[in-house]
Amino acid sequence: MAILNLLHFPDERLHTLAQPVTDFGPELQRLIDDMAETMYAAPGVGLAATQVDVHKQLFIADVSEENNRLLVFINPKITRREGECELEEGCLSVPGIYDKVAGRAREVTVEALDRHGKPFSLTADGLLGLCIQHELDHLLGKVFVEYLSRLKQERIAKKLKKNQRKSM
Numbered sequence: 001m002a003i004l005n006l007l008h009f010p011d012e013r014l015h016t017l018a019q020p021v022t023d024f025g026p027e028l029q030r031l032i033d034d035m036a037e038t039m040y041a042a043p044g045v046g047l048a049a050t051q052v053d054v055h056k057q058l059f060i061a062d063v064s065e066e067n068n069r070l071l072v073f074i075n076p077k078i079t080r081r082e083g084e085c086e087l088e089e090g091c092l093s094v095p096g097i098y099d100k101v102a103g104r105a106r107e108v109t110v111e112a113l114d115r116h117g118k119p120f121s122l123t124a125d126g127l128l129g130l131c132i133q134h135e136l137d138h139l140l141g142k143v144f145v146e147y148l149s150r151l152k153q154e155r156i157a158k159k160l161k162k163n164q165r166k167s168m
């Protein structure tokens with residue numbers, strides 16, 4: 001397994017539209033394992049393939065305390081949304097920034113394939129429900145801060161660029 005490099009906002013590659021997964025062979029299995037290691041090491045509760053510069057419809061999530069409930073979502077689609085969400089979100093591609101996003105549902109039902117291509121359906125609320133909406137956005141080329149005001153986005157981009165210069 002390996003820790004993968006994460007793309008950081010405002011990297012243009014984060015705006016790439018992910019393509020459906022058709023091959024569930026060893027290359028995909030390795031990618032999922034590497035993404036899991038990367039997410040746990042960060043640490044984070046969700047990671048989309050887009051964030052590691054692989055533009056396939058795949059994301060992972062684990063909201064358990066013990067980091068032992070890895071969920072893999074391939075070619076996911078949200079089929080039901082209900083209510084409104086009041087939680088703040090963050091993103092491994094936008095380190096140190098947390099904010100609420102308008103328009104998130106409190107509960108969602110998602111249909112997807114697991115890592116072996118087997119279909120499943122999951123209904124989730126709370127952190128996992130929010131995480132699913134956030135990660136699915138990555139596959140559509142959207143980063144959560146792009147829902148915020150233009151002014152906030154400019155401040156965030158400036159702050160992240162400054163931090164990157166410092167760490168080089």
Ligand code: NI
Nearest residue numbers: 090091092093
């Ligand atoms: Ni994210």
